Amino acid sequence: KDDSFMEYLDEFRNVDPERYTVPPTLAKVLRSYQEQGFRWLSTVADMGFGGVLADEMGLGKTLQMIAFLLSRRDEARKIGPSIIVCPASLVYNWEAEFARFAPELTVRVIAGSQLDRARIRARGACDVFITSYDLLRIDVDDYERMTFYTEVLDEAQYVKNHHTKAARAVKRVPARHRFALTGTPIENRLSELWSIFDFLMPGLLGGYKRFRTRYEKPIADGDEDVMHRLQLVVSPFILRRTKADVLTDLPEKLDMVVYAHFGEEQRELYDAREQRLRMALQKDEGQDGKALGKIEILAELTRLRQICCDPRLIYNDYRGEAAKLETILELVESATEGGAKALVFSQFTSFLSVIAGRLARQKMPYYEMTGSTPKKKRVELVNAFNSDDTPVFLISLKAGGTGLNLTGASVVIHADPWWNAAAQNQATDRAHRIGQTRNVNVYKVIAKGTIEERILDLQRAKSDLADQIMNTGGLSLASLQREDLLALLSD
Numbered sequence: 001k002d003d004s005f006m007e008y009l010d011e012f013r014n015v016d017p018e019r020y021t022v023p024p025t026l027a028k029v030l031r032s033y034q035e036q037g038f039r040w041l042s043t044v045a046d047m048g049f050g051g052v053l054a055d056e057m058g059l060g061k062t063l064q065m066i067a068f069l070l071s072r073r074d075e076a077r078k079i080g081p082s083i084i085v086c087p088a089s090l091v092y093n094w095e096a097e098f099a100r101f102a103p104e105l106t107v108r109v110i111a112g113s114q115l116d117r118a119r120i121r122a123r124g125a126c127d128v129f130i131t132s133y134d135l136l137r138i139d140v141d142d143y144e145r146m147t148f149y150t151e152v153l154d155e156a157q158y159v160k161n162h163h164t165k166a167a168r169a170v171k172r173v174p175a176r177h178r179f180a181l182t183g184t185p186i187e188n189r190l191s192e193l194w195s196i197f198d199f200l201m202p203g204l205l206g207g208y209k210r211f212r213t214r215y216e217k218p219i220a221d222g223d224e225d226v227m228h229r230l231q232l233v234v235s236p237f238i239l240r241r242t243k244a245d246v247l248t249d250l251p252e253k254l255d256m257v258v259y260a261h262f263g264e265e266q267r268e269l270y271d272a273r274e275q276r277l278r279m280a281l282q283k284d285e286g287q288d289g290k291a292l293g294k295i296e297i298l299a300e301l302t303r304l305r306q307i308c309c310d311p312r313l314i315y316n317d318y319r320g321e322a323a324k325l326e327t328i329l330e331l332v333e334s335a336t337e338g339g340a341k342a343l344v345f346s347q348f349t350s351f352l353s354v355i356a357g358r359l360a361r362q363k364m365p366y367y368e369m370t371g372s373t374p375k376k377k378r379v380e381l382v383n384a385f386n387s388d389d390t391p392v393f394l395i396s397l398k399a400g401g402t403g404l405n406l407t408g409a410s411v412v413i414h415a416d417p418w419w420n421a422a423a424q425n426q427a428t429d430r431a432h433r434i435g436q437t438r439n440v441n442v443y444k445v446i447a448k449g450t451i452e453e454r455i456l457d458l459q460r461a462k463s464d465l466a467d468q469i470m471n472t473g474g475l476s477l478a479s480l481q482r483e484d485l486l487a488l489l490s491d
Contacts, residue, residue: 017043023070026101030067031434033246037064040239041179042071045150050178050200052156054240057183057426058433059247062097065152065181070102073127076149081126083143085170086154088132089399092375094154095130110135118142133158133166140169148175156180159199160192162208171199183429184422185238190216190230197234205233243432251439253432257456259448260327265320270307270450277304301451308447309351309416322354327445328415329358335411336364336391340438343406345427346415347397355415356394366392371399382406397427406430410438415445417455 017039022030030038037053041064044051053061069082076082084094091109098107110117110131117139121129136143151173153159159167178200186193194211197204205211218226243250262270277300306313310322328344335342346352349370359366367381367390378399385393386408393409397418409431418424424444432440446452 020071022067023102025104026063026067026070029101030063031060031246033241034060034064034067037061037239037241038067038071041065041068044179044237045072045177049237050180050197052180052182052185052196052200052238054182054185054238056240056242057429058243059241060434061181061183062094062154063101065179066098066101069128069150070105072149073105076127077125079149079176080147081129082150082152083129083131083136083148083173083175084152084154085131085133085136087158088134089375089378090154091130091132092379093404096379098128098130110139114138121146133170136173137165137169140172143173146174148173150177150179151175152178153180153182153196153199156182156196156199157184157192160195162191162195162198167195167199171202183426190219193234197237200237204237247434250432250434251436253428253440253442255442255444257444257446258327258331259446260323261448262323262450263321266307266311266323269311269315269318269320270304270447273300273307274304274451277301304451305416306348306351308450308452309346309348310354312354313348313350324415324445324447325354325358328355328413329362331411331413331443331445332359332364332392335441340411340441341385341390341409342392342411342413343409343427343431344392344394344413344415345397345424346394347418348416349396351415352394352396359392359394364392365390366394368394369399370396373399378404385409395427397423404430405433405435407433407435407437410436410440412440412442413445414443417444417446417452419455 017036020039020042022035022038037055041051041053045068053064055061055064069076086094091111095107095109098105105127106125107128107130108120108123108126110120110129112120117131117135121142131139151170153170159170161167180196180200182196185196191208191212194205194208194216198208206214215226215230219230277297281297303314308324310325311318311320312322332342332344344352344355346355352368352370356366356368367385369378369381373381381393382404384390385406393406412428412431414424414427428440428442432442444456446456
């Protein structure tokens, strides 16, 4: 604790968040909690730290970051541009938000061929680059030779696995300030939090081996003292607000589980397939006598869940009824008759196609978005749905879990449960967010007496860790143990 350290502490204590002024053009745009978020970002930056803006989905993390970058425009121009790294599906959303809230900033999307991207980067002065995780990974050698003012990771859970090329690439970009935006810093395990902090402030939590020994293993074993110690270390660098905390004017969100009951033919088909997998797991061998591998087990679990949706997803010659399909169509019809618009989420694009076929036969207009929908087309579909009379939007969970504002809908239907509850919550928040004026009814359609019911139970059991650290929960296929798999197949 020499003189320089004590001087640093004095400066540390003298940073007053209230001294930061919101840019004049946004003074009447930001809500009070968003102003607090802007001041928090400013304070963390001036103290020389990185931070996680972990507000719940729909609270305007993008706008708060834009306010910070706009306020630092003159300072940044003496150093270098800032760079936003986000999923490819959100690149043009960011561009549109900058055009709306900070037209004073020169913003460029780095996309196209490798030659196109190089030309865009070299095209004169720029305030903000926007690129995707995949393209940054490819271009990282070029970015490593540049100097950036701020590097921002949007949907930072994309780098939760520190072994991936994307996670390693974002850490190679030289930037004076680093921030992560994510509503789910922990989806499944503590190593994800370590990876994000290894980007923000390498060394704060030590190397991963030390972190695993010091925090991850003891917390997994139920050591609450270690849990509290980790909270003390990371909490100053994480800002999280929930909608319940700050949006007293946001309409209510009503969650309901709706059970679909199989008919005799679908029940017999499902039970036979489930029994076959249960027996294989109990014997720990497949039909050929070899040990049943994890990939085979997960593939079979997926087939069970497809039977829950509609047996025709795996049996082309099935001609019986599909209870869940009928339940979903009834919910859609009920919503539209009440003058509401509905979002229907499924992780199976094949099931969305089946639903689309039924809607078409009933002459009910709809939009559809999957992972193959071009990025610019997604923006067009969202804008059209929010402004026209189309009553239904069918969306794959991966394509619609993040970055979309679909407040035109007030009914959300989850056609099948995903392992990770956080992913479903993010999808729901496409409708339940700022700008929503109606109560949002959320229906989780579950096939009664199946693996889907047990997935809900397992979600709750596996959520405790994330809830304790960040008030968010998750579950992944990779985290399932043999006992978990058997529990999924138990009556």
